[in-house]
Amino acid sequence: MADTHTTVATDMRPPTPRKRRPFSTGSVVMGVVVTLICLFIAAPLVVVALASVTETGYLTFPPQGFSMRWYQQILDTPGFVDAFVTSLQLAAVTTVISVLICVPAAYAINRYSSRTTRSLEQVFLSPLILPAVVLGLGLLFVLSRTGWSGTFEGGVLAHVIIASPFVIRAVLAGMRRIDPRLEEASRSLGAGPLRTFFRVVVPSIGGSIVSGAVFAFVVSFDEAVVTLFITGPDFVTLPVAIFTYVQYSADPTVAAASTVLVAMSLVMVCLVMWLGSGEERREQKRNRP
Amino acid sequence: MTQVATQAGPVNAEPQRQDDVAPERGVRGRVALALLVPMLGVFAVGFLVPLGTVARFSFNDYEPGVGQTSAWTVSQYSAVFSSPTDSGAILRTFELGLITAVISALLSYPLALAITRGPRWARTPLTAMVMMPLLVSVVVKTFGWQILLSSEAFPQKTLDALGIPVKLLFTQTGVSIGLVHTYMPFMALSLITALAAIDRRTEEAAASLGSSRWRVFWTITFPQSINGLIAGFVLTFAASMSALVTPQLLGGGRVPTVVTSIFRQVETVQNYPYGAALGILLLAATLALLFVQSAVLGRRERG
Numbered sequence: 001m002a003d004t005h006t007t008v009a010t011d012m013r014p015p016t017p018r019k020r021r022p023f024s025t026g027s028v029v030m031g032v033v034v035t036l037i038c039l040f041i042a043a044p045l046v047v048v049a050l051a052s053v054t055e056t057g058y059l060t061f062p063p064q065g066f067s068m069r070w071y072q073q074i075l076d077t078p079g080f081v082d083a084f085v086t087s088l089q090l091a092a093v094t095t096v097i098s099v100l101i102c103v104p105a106a107y108a109i110n111r112y113s114s115r116t117t118r119s120l121e122q123v124f125l126s127p128l129i130l131p132a133v134v135l136g137l138g139l140l141f142v143l144s145r146t147g148w149s150g151t152f153e154g155g156v157l158a159h160v161i162i163a164s165p166f167v168i169r170a171v172l173a174g175m176r177r178i179d180p181r182l183e184e185a186s187r188s189l190g191a192g193p194l195r196t197f198f199r200v201v202v203p204s205i206g207g208s209i210v211s212g213a214v215f216a217f218v219v220s221f222d223e224a225v226v227t228l229f230i231t232g233p234d235f236v237t238l239p240v241a242i243f244t245y246v247q248y249s250a251d252p253t254v255a256a257a258s259t260v261l262v263a264m265s266l267v268m269v270c271l272v273m274w275l276g277s278g279e280e281r282r283e284q285k286r287n288r289p
Numbered sequence: 290m291t292q293v294a295t296q297a298g299p300v301n302a303e304p305q306r307q308d309d310v311a312p313e314r315g316v317r318g319r320v321a322l323a324l325l326v327p328m329l330g331v332f333a334v335g336f337l338v339p340l341g342t343v344a345r346f347s348f349n350d351y352e353p354g355v356g357q358t359s360a361w362t363v364s365q366y367s368a369v370f371s372s373p374t375d376s377g378a379i380l381r382t383f384e385l386g387l388i389t390a391v392i393s394a395l396l397s398y399p400l401a402l403a404i405t406r407g408p409r410w411a412r413t414p415l416t417a418m419v420m421m422p423l424l425v426s427v428v429v430k431t432f433g434w435q436i437l438l439s440s441e442a443f444p445q446k447t448l449d450a451l452g453i454p455v456k457l458l459f460t461q462t463g464v465s466i467g468l469v470h471t472y473m474p475f476m477a478l479s480l481i482t483a484l485a486a487i488d489r490r491t492e493e494a495a496a497s498l499g500s501s502r503w504r505v506f507w508t509i510t511f512p513q514s515i516n517g518l519i520a521g522f523v524l525t526f527a528a529s530m531s532a533l534v535t536p537q538l539l540g541g542g543r544v545p546t547v548v549t550s551i552f553r554q555v556e557t558v559q560n561y562p563y564g565a566a567l568g569i570l571l572l573a574a575t576l577a578l579l580f581v582q583s584a585v586l587g588r589r590e591r592g
Binding site for chain 2: 026030033034037038040041042043044045046047048051059060061062097100101102104105107108109111112117120123124126127129130131132133134135137138139140141142157158160161164193218221222223224225228229238239242243246247250254255258261262265266268269270272273
């Protein structure tokens, strides 16, 4: 790491074309350490994927033989298919509602900044750090009183609370980067506030809204803790279904279903990183003199 | 969710173009409120009322067979502390939080250094490595550990072969491994932000004045990253204290924490006031942790 910097001082000759320095012990040690840490991070995901192709009728690691029949088996397990569909619908509805309520709220927090809006921002972000179990417990109490526990609608309420901090954070970060003079210019040229919002503000924070929405979708799709409290026979998400199977009867089908989830997450990582790098490039372009 | 519809209406009501420079206070307030109303409504119903209900229920009475009865009593709290299982669970929850935060810091620091100071080509794959566990459901990650830590898999077999008397699955060791894996990304992201924000010229200056890399790190880089370290520490500590899936699946009922105890109260015993009291204690611990963090950070800023 950082070897190029240590050499700067002592040699005052004009910069020679940089030669590849032989690896120092320090960077070799660092490389090994970082590789081991990466192995630790990847291990359980790789294990799940490998365990899903075993030929045996029970979970075993390392797997024996190679068979894709457990993936076929997912489709024949109605529990998984229904839960997958529920999760997709829940994540989609959650994302739409979160974006619809968070974008105006973030705009108000940014534009009409005061002590009140700043503390509201903290409240809206607090589900990120406060224990999800307590929220799950509270939602169970409130929803079961109104007969909404174990319903899709109750799940939407819970997931909007969990997902919207991610949207608020992304959108606020985007809004804080816009030059306020753009809005002023639009207004002084005669555009109304709504027109200014949709023609000036929304296009310049489009990337932030999309990355907030992707996060909301993923967070909702993966959520297990709060959902476990408000689940019911008619409302089971995929993570809750997997949790229940793992706890009582884990077989290779669960591994196959989990691998599908990991694959979806991988696609999402690529999407998020791609969006992020696009944002960075645009930022650099803007800042270029 | 019905509040969504109200967002567009009142915005139009703002008098247009008469007051471009500084709209009067009342109007500004009304517009801001109109934009915030949908979010406020959802948060009131889905967040503040539930938390308030948990707080209220924790002072209720519970009788086996009868259920919850309305009261104002601290009997649930004293029951928590006089139960050996649950007071033990409180201690274990703190212990797991501390272990997770410390190990996460030790593992994340090299990773964050490699991402911010390492070769350029490594940056994107390593960042993806940090992001990936964040985007995989905790249920799936924990399931992976359950397979990997089981007595038939090679880590446990290796330990047995070496005669090391450590069991991995359904022990505190296994739960710690799972918690570190789940919450390490928080620490890593916090450290990456802190390390990326350091002015590289301070490091270059130290190096050009003849400091070794080791010394540059300890006197220049590390001290400037401490705020990020503290933030990551609090985040991983708080998150692992409130973990449900990992201790439930990797503990297998043999590593009770505050959260698994809450879950058991709800799933089997249905003693809601007792679960609520445990929840409020956990919430209080989290808030105390955040308070200490802001006190420490405030103190560091004042110097």
